[in-house]
Amino acid sequence: MSNHEQSFMSKYIFSTDHKVIGKQFLWLGIFFLMFGGFMAMLIRWSLSHNMQPLPWWLLGDILYQNSPVGVGIIGPDAYNQLFTMHGTIMIFWAITPILTGAFGNFLIPLQIGTEDMAFPKLNMLSFWTMFLASIVLLASYLLPTGTAAGGWTSYPPLSTPVGGIPGYGQVYWTLALTLAGTATLMGAVNYITTIVRFRAPGMGYFKMPLSIWGLFLTSILNALFVPIIAAGLIVLLLDLVAGTQFLVAGQKATIPGGDPLLYQHIFWIFGHPEVYILILPGWGVVSDLLSVFSRKPAFGYKMTALSMCTITALSGLVWGHHMYTTGMSPLLGKAFMFLTLLISIPSSIFFLNWLGTLWKGAIKLEVPMLFALSVMWVFGLGGLTGLYNATITADIYLHDTYFVVGHFHYTMAASVLFGGFAGIYFWFPKMFGKRMNKKLGIIHFWMSFIPLNIVFFNMMVMGYAGHHRRIFDPSVFEFLKPVLQLNDLMTTFAFLLGIGQLIFAINFVFSIIKGKKAEKNPWGASTLEWTVDYPIPHGNFESIPTVYNGPHEYSNPKVKNRDWISQSEKI
Amino acid sequence: MSFQNTWRWFKCTTKKIGGKCWGIWFLDPPKDISLDGYRIDNVIQYTDGVILFYFSIVVLLMIYFLIRYRSRSGHKAEYIHGNSKKYVIFSLVMGMLVFLTVDVVIEGMAFKDLKEAFWNFPKGPNVVRVEVMPQQFAWNFRYAGADGEFGNEDDLIPAQNQMHIPVNTPVVIQIAPYDVIHSFFIPNFRVKVDATPGMINTMWFQATETGNFEIACAELCGNSHYRMRGFLTVDSPADYQKWLNSLEEEGEPEEDDWGDEDEDEGIPTYWGWAWKESI
Ligand SMILES: [Cu+2]
Ligand SMILES: [Cu+2]
Numbered sequence: 001m002s003n004h005e006q007s008f009m010s011k012y013i014f015s016t017d018h019k020v021i022g023k024q025f026l027w028l029g030i031f032f033l034m035f036g037g038f039m040a041m042l043i044r045w046s047l048s049h050n051m052q053p054l055p056w057w058l059l060g061d062i063l064y065q066n067s068p069v070g071v072g073i074i075g076p077d078a079y080n081q082l083f084t085m086h087g088t089i090m091i092f093w094a095i096t097p098i099l100t101g102a103f104g105n106f107l108i109p110l111q112i113g114t115e116d117m118a119f120p121k122l123n124m125l126s127f128w129t130m131f132l133a134s135i136v137l138l139a140s141y142l143l144p145t146g147t148a149a150g151g152w153t154s155y156p157p158l159s160t161p162v163g164g165i166p167g168y169g170q171v172y173w174t175l176a177l178t179l180a181g182t183a184t185l186m187g188a189v190n191y192i193t194t195i196v197r198f199r200a201p202g203m204g205y206f207k208m209p210l211s212i213w214g215l216f217l218t219s220i221l222n223a224l225f226v227p228i229i230a231a232g233l234i235v236l237l238l239d240l241v242a243g244t245q246f247l248v249a250g251q252k253a254t255i256p257g258g259d260p261l262l263y264q265h266i267f268w269i270f271g272h273p274e275v276y277i278l279i280l281p282g283w284g285v286v287s288d289l290l291s292v293f294s295r296k297p298a299f300g301y302k303m304t305a306l307s308m309c310t311i312t313a314l315s316g317l318v319w320g321h322h323m324y325t326t327g328m329s330p331l332l333g334k335a336f337m338f339l340t341l342l343i344s345i346p347s348s349i350f351f352l353n354w355l356g357t358l359w360k361g362a363i364k365l366e367v368p369m370l371f372a373l374s375v376m377w378v379f380g381l382g383g384l385t386g387l388y389n390a391t392i393t394a395d396i397y398l399h400d401t402y403f404v405v406g407h408f409h410y411t412m413a414a415s416v417l418f419g420g421f422a423g424i425y426f427w428f429p430k431m432f433g434k435r436m437n438k439k440l441g442i443i444h445f446w447m448s449f450i451p452l453n454i455v456f457f458n459m460m461v462m463g464y465a466g467h468h469r470r471i472f473d474p475s476v477f478e479f480l481k482p483v484l485q486l487n488d489l490m491t492t493f494a495f496l497l498g499i500g501q502l503i504f505a506i507n508f509v510f511s512i513i514k515g516k517k518a519e520k521n522p523w524g525a526s527t528l529e530w531t532v533d534y535p536i537p538h539g540n541f542e543s544i545p546t547v548y549n550g551p552h553e554y555s556n557p558k559v560k561n562r563d564w565i566s567q568s569e570k571i
Numbered sequence: 572m573s574f575q576n577t578w579r580w581f582k583c584t585t586k587k588i589g590g591k592c593w594g595i596w597f598l599d600p601p602k603d604i605s606l607d608g609y610r611i612d613n614v615i616q617y618t619d620g621v622i623l624f625y626f627s628i629v630v631l632l633m634i635y636f637l638i639r640y641r642s643r644s645g646h647k648a649e650y651i652h653g654n655s656k657k658y659v660i661f662s663l664v665m666g667m668l669v670f671l672t673v674d675v676v677i678e679g680m681a682f683k684d685l686k687e688a689f690w691n692f693p694k695g696p697n698v699v700r701v702e703v704m705p706q707q708f709a710w711n712f713r714y715a716g717a718d719g720e721f722g723n724e725d726d727l728i729p730a731q732n733q734m735h736i737p738v739n740t741p742v743v744i745q746i747a748p749y750d751v752i753h754s755f756f757i758p759n760f761r762v763k764v765d766a767t768p769g770m771i772n773t774m775w776f777q778a779t780e781t782g783n784f785e786i787a788c789a790e791l792c793g794n795s796h797y798r799m800r801g802f803l804t805v806d807s808p809a810d811y812q813k814w815l816n817s818l819e820e821e822g823e824p825e826e827d828d829w830g831d832e833d834e835d836e837g838i839p840t841y842w843g844w845a846w847k848e849s850i
Contacts (some may be wrong), residue, residue: 011751028728032617042770076794080793080794084827094775096600130841149794150791151791155751155752155790155791157750157751157752157768158751158752158791158793162750162751163750163751163793164707164750164751164793165612165793165794224761229817248751248768249767249768249769249770250747250748250749250769251749251750251768251842252749252750252751252768253769254736258769259769260752260767260768260769261769261770262766276674282834289783293676294640294648295642295648296648296650297647297650297651297652297653299651299652299653300652300653300654300658300659300662301652301653301654302654303653303654303658303659303662306835318775320656325754325763325764325765326765326766326767326772327765327767327770327772327773330685330690332622333685337678337681338678339633341670341674341677341678342670342674344666344669344670344673344674345667345669346666346671348662348664348665348666348669348670349662349666351629352662352665352666353653353662355629355632356631356653356658358633358637358640359636359640359651360640360648360649360651361636361645361648361649362640362641362643362647362648363636363640363641363642364642365637365641373637373674376629376630376633377630377633380626380629380630381626384622384625385622387673387674387677388615388618389619389624391614391618391678391680391681392616392676392681392685393610393611393614393680393681393684393685393689394611394614394681395760396611396689396762397600397611397615397762397763398615398762398787399763400756400763400790401789402755435741441607448710461598462598463602464598464615465598465599465600465601466600466601466758468756468787468788468789468793469789470791470796470797471796471797472794472796472797473797473798474797476798476800477785477787477798477800478785479601479758479759479784481783483598486598529710537744554648554650555648555650556650556652561649563647
């Protein structure tokens with residue numbers, strides 16, 4: 001493919017170029033990250049300043065003007081809508097588009113050395129389906145009764161017409177999520193085909209960067225499990241609009257044979273792999289970046305890749321650990337607990353290899369490296385606290401408490417987000433041809449890392465003290481009185497965390513407009529994307545490169561004058 | 572207030588063990604007044620310990636490496652791949668070590684506790700049986716009455732949201748909701764069980780102290796989920812009997828002297844089921 005003339009529309013809007021689509025996903029993801037993050041601020045305000053009007057800086061003059069509990073005040077209905085949409089948006093509209101959509105699209109063809117995705121038009125369709133999904137989701141905010149309010153898990157019967165939540169918010173939610181799933185599925189098929197069929201000559205599976213391994217395994221999980229949740233969502237949609245009662249039972253059911261528990265199985269068969277769908281690309285990126293900034297090959301590369309494969313395989317077999325309190329059969333419960341605990345073996349190997357990469361390196365603390373290192377911290381805490389939830393007895397107490405909320409904010413929010421930030425800071429020069437401001441980056445890092453830990457760790461503290469989830473006003477309960485004072489502290493630091501992300505947004509936009517021009521390979525990295533000049537033409541490489549080296553050729557003594565060599569250079 | 576808490580947390584993490592502070596937590600869970608709650612506290616405490624141990628190793632090594640191997644003039648990274656057989660064996664051994672010291676122990680504790688306590692349902696004439704039907708947004712309770720059978724005319728139904736049990740006596744509940752999924756959570760006993768439409772779930776517990784304790788709904792069930800609060804009174808056997816007798820009298824059941832001022836949610840006119848013996 002040559003650099004032929006293109007109209008603005010086909011170049012920037014309906015482009016089939018994977019790099020443009022990657023950036024489109026990035027913008028969409030960052031928009032929803034801000035949107036969902038703002039909702040988190042509202043949730044925090046409501047928890048620490050229950051039934052008090054929002055201040056102007058939380059848009060108190062614009063939001064909730066028709067609130068039934070008072071102008072500018074978040075009531076219980078609005079609160080339920082907030083946490084429902086916060087979860088949905090952060091997982092499916094912020095993290096997935098950034099990690100899988102943006103990095104997947106931008107990196108896969110460049111890092112494996114090919115011109116574009118296997119199916120460029122399907123790729124474009126994937127983004128525009130996601131765009132449509134976003135419109136449906138945002139449209140639900142315009143409904144007079146508001147958005148969905150059944151939690152991001154939307155368990156029936158609460159999420160069906162017998163649940164008593166008024167309006168069509170749930171219908172929009174279900175439709176939007178089905179569309180988003182379709183978009184993800186299109187992407188997954190494309191990524192898998194591209195990686196299997198279009199690797200440059202010499203690029204064996206074990207010469208792929210670990211980011212590609214992560215994206216590859218994520219896509220396999222998406223292709224296997226998104227259809228399952230899609231089926232569940234369609235059944236839920238039928239219950240919502242067609243009068244069926246697949247997921248309704250008990251005294252509210254007028255048709256026999258429905259089963260609410262069926263939905264929980266369907267949801268978590270997808271839902272647990274979803275955790276790994278989110279985190280695998282992050283792990284890959286972190287493993288690569290630790291190597292780049294330690295100027296040393298990724299320690300135990302093969303073991304890392306195989307550990308990722310093992311975790312991927314196990315992730316499909318453990319969904320029952322979300323359902324210990326549903327009255328699950330003892331034998332099944334024990335099996336799920338055992339399988340869940342097995343995950344700690346590959347995870348330990350992971351951490352060993354990350355430490356091994358640092359060992360005897362020459363570590364440079366650039367901004368991407370700070371974020372990559374912080375993933376070791378937050379994922380360490382997030383992964384280890386999973387042990388409590390995997391343990392049936394401990395989970396009988398901790399299930400559906402803030403402990404779980406804290407745990408999955410560490411694994412899904414913190415680890416994935418920090419992995420994502422590491423990637424954005426790292427590949428920004430290749431995406432936009434500019435450097436991001438390092439000082440602002442460091443401020444952003446500390447304004448993220450410290451407040452985030454204070455907020456998320458205290459969620460677990462609250463949960464351990466018995467604070468159950470999704471509670472509009474915890475002061476109702478006597479046993480939660482000792483916990484209440486923590487809410488102020490957490491809210492303060494949550495706002496700091498929010499301000500920190502504004503610094504990132506400013507840095508991001510200003511660097512695109514006014515940033516210093518980036519040289520071709522500013523980090524001295526050896527993967528293929530750094531061998532092409534910015535702006536990368538449609539078709540990427542002048543001629544398809546041949547790969548001779550592994551993805552982490554740093555400090556090879558045979559290379560003179562510099563401490564890296566590209567994958568496509570002969571030593 | 573919040574800063575005092577933070578300070579307390581630092582003090583706790585540095586001194587604790589045997590003291591009042593628990594594991595890595597600076598807020599204690601609600602007082603355990605149950606026969607088997609200690610089992611759950613123990614497994615959590617063990618997990619606290621091993622987590623702290625392994626997490627510290629990772630973080631300390633990370634910080635040490637960051638300082639020792641920082642990039643500086645004259646210092647070069649070593650070209651090591653870590654793919655040798657020696658290393659593969661080392662990492663597998665470490666993985667197994669973690670599995671044996673953490674997972675196997677926790678699993679052993681959990682399975683033992685389930686077998687001895689949580690899944691070992693008490694039998695016999697002294698067991699107190701209660702049927703529970705949560706609804707949006709209240710708790711309904713039902714006691715068997717003189718004939719010992721559920722689902723008939725002489726069942727005893729206390730005022731909404733009010734449950735009484737005798738101290739030092741095993742209590743078995745069977746629970747099925749009226750509308751959506753709820754979850755019966757008694758923090759002072761460390762246990763909870765979901766109530767899912769279409770199925771009857773069961774759980775048992777035993778109080779070791781008398782007093783007033785709260786029942787929370789742990790599963791999101793609608794806009795007033797947050798104030799779905801039940802009142803569990805643990806009575807001495809004599810008081811419990813007196814309370815049961817008061818229910819047998821005609822007319823409106825007596826209200827507890829503690830409880831909420833909420834209106835009744837409107838109890839469905841008939842509910843209750845024949846006690847399921849084998850679940
Ligand atoms: Cu899971
Ligand atoms: Cu409830």
